[in-house]
Amino acid sequence: YLSQLMVFMVTVVSSVFCGHLGKIELDSVTLAAAVINVSCVSVGSGLSSACDTLISQTYGSGNLKRVGTILQRSILIVMLFCFPCWAIFINTEQILLLFRQDPDAVFLYQLQTKYLQNQGIIWPPVIAGAVVNIINAAMNAILIYGMNLGVVGSAWANTTSEFANALFLFLYIRLKKIYKETWTGWSRDCLQEWGSFIRLAIPSMLMVCIEWWSFEIGGFLSGVISVAELGAQAIMLEITTIAYMIPSAFGVAASVRIGHALGAGDLKKAKTSCNVALLCSVICAVITSLTLVVLKDLIGYIFTTDGEIIGIVSHLLLIFGLFHLFDAFAATCGGILRGTGKQKIGAIMNAIGYYGIGLPIGISLMFAANFGALGFWTGMLICVFLQALFFGTVNFRLDWTKAHKEAQIRSGVKQRNKANHLETCHTILSNNVFSTYQNGVSNSEKSVQNIEDSGSTILPDIAENTQENVHEEPIVVVVGELLSVKQLVVRRGLALGSAIAVLLIGIAINNVTGKG
Numbered sequence: 001y002l003s004q005l006m007v008f009m010v011t012v013v014s015s016v017f018c019g020h021l022g023k024i025e026l027d028s029v030t031l032a033a034a035v036i037n038v039s040c041v042s043v044g045s046g047l048s049s050a051c052d053t054l055i056s057q058t059y060g061s062g063n064l065k066r067v068g069t070i071l072q073r074s075i076l077i078v079m080l081f082c083f084p085c086w087a088i089f090i091n092t093e094q095i096l097l098l099f100r101q102d103p104d105a106v107f108l109y110q111l112q113t114k115y116l117q118n119q120g121i122i123w124p125p126v127i128a129g130a131v132v133n134i135i136n137a138a139m140n141a142i143l144i145y146g147m148n149l150g151v152v153g154s155a156w157a158n159t160t161s162e163f164a165n166a167l168f169l170f171l172y173i174r175l176k177k178i179y180k181e182t183w184t185g186w187s188r189d190c191l192q193e194w195g196s197f198i199r200l201a202i203p204s205m206l207m208v209c210i211e212w213w214s215f216e217i218g219g220f221l222s223g224v225i226s227v228a229e230l231g232a233q234a235i236m237l238e239i240t241t242i243a244y245m246i247p248s249a250f251g252v253a254a255s256v257r258i259g260h261a262l263g264a265g266d267l268k269k270a271k272t273s274c275n276v277a278l279l280c281s282v283i284c285a286v287i288t289s290l291t292l293v294v295l296k297d298l299i300g301y302i303f304t305t306d307g308e309i310i311g312i313v314s315h316l317l318l319i320f321g322l323f324h325l326f327d328a329f330a331a332t333c334g335g336i337l338r339g340t341g342k343q344k345i346g347a348i349m350n351a352i353g354y355y356g357i358g359l360p361i362g363i364s365l366m367f368a369a370n371f372g373a374l375g376f377w378t379g380m381l382i383c384v385f386l387q388a389l390f391f392g393t394v395n396f397r398l399d400w401t402k403a404h405k406e407a408q409i410r411s412g413v414k415q416r417n418k419a420n421h422l423e424t425c426h427t428i429l430s431n432n433v434f435s436t437y438q439n440g441v442s443n444s445e446k447s448v449q450n451i452e453d454s455g456s457t458i459l460p461d462i463a464e465n466t467q468e469n470v471h472e473e474p475i476v477v478v479v480g481e482l483l484s485v486k487q488l489v490v491r492r493g494l495a496l497g498s499a500i501a502v503l504l505i506g507i508a509i510n511n512v513t514g515k516g
Helices: 002-019 023-048 050-061 064-080 082-089 094-098 103-117 123-146 150-175 194-225 227-264 267-294 307-340 343-368 373-396 400-411 443-453 485-515
Strands: 427-429 477-479
Touching: 002 123, 002 150, 002 227, 023 050, 023 064, 023 082, 023 194, 050 064, 050 194, 050 227, 050 307, 050 400, 064 082, 064 194, 064 485, 082 485, 123 150, 194 227, 194 307, 194 343, 194 373, 194 485, 227 267, 227 307, 227 373, 227 400, 267 307, 267 400, 307 343, 307 373, 307 400, 343 373
Parallel strands: none
Antiparallel strands: 427 477
């Protein structure tokens, strides 16, 4: 929770400073933050969430060297998504460009945080975030009031803080040698298995983006009604995000603990982690909701002194108290789904809940019924109630045994309990990936096939064990289809070329519209 809070507080501090400059300044920050969140932060956060599944399960299995390979693969893939982000940013108004959080800094910070969190290392991101927030607050005060730069000064403070956050984490990992057990240097293995990563990353991104974008849409629509409604919605979005971080943190903890347990084959521990996370999340949600409702008339003053905006926020916090209870439960369930690799289910449910139910109802109440922002939050309340019901049902019916088997495959260690023997692991040792690959079939695969034909069972370099939950000595492997060097050059080259092409199109559009 503290790690996520420290990251978000960078934006909150900027909003507070700019909000006290005036209503227009608060709205400009709101618009800038909305564009940033929709086009950059939500995408990077969602894509990096694939690591909640892959790194946690692999680390739990004990296959530590594969963790480094997964991180390398994550960096390459996520960095490619920076190009579309840049294309969007260069086509926005100048104020939005000034307020951007550079996607490369944001994405790298998120990946480093996932790398540490999924190894059970929690405090470094918290400490780095705390230091960065102090720097951000000091820079805001100096640039806004000392140098009279106004909103532009806050923008520079925000951008500098994001780069500092990523740099601090990198230095910690480097100087404390956290990488020693999991990082053996850059390897061509990171160019393999992009398909399996994308199959988790895209649904993970959609889980985050679908929900995030719904609230940003609410902010834009509130701006159509009035400046006061937009300001109130901006404050509510800040409050929502801070409150959401508590159940989201339990979701992250559940994802990590469940991933570790599934990787290690401890199903009882996985189920216990699931139940404990849900219980703690609900208890904290009740406390948070009651606190916000009791202080509803005072919270608005933190962000602005405008009486009209404060009054709207006070009314919205009443419905938000109930909203948060269901949202907290759904958020924690989402973390459980990530820990088990079920992001696709979460993405589908979020799409139906928010865009099929919540937004249509909310928009109708906003404009047709003239309820304004209150109508939007009513629609969101109905949505999260159904979300909590659906997510709870999925988690209750979860097949933990199947989830464990899938985790073993992702971790590079595949096993089964059939006649108390291990199932053959169809994997290739990474140090022989390119030297043994012949005509689409490796020598290792041929050896495995020959032994299977004789009726035997083998797992390379792993001792056979007849216990139900076997803890093998894992090895670094490439799971799934093995691509040749030629295939890698073509496919990864096309991916890079496509990303660059999107950026060039963005530059061309900017030049054409700029001249017009």
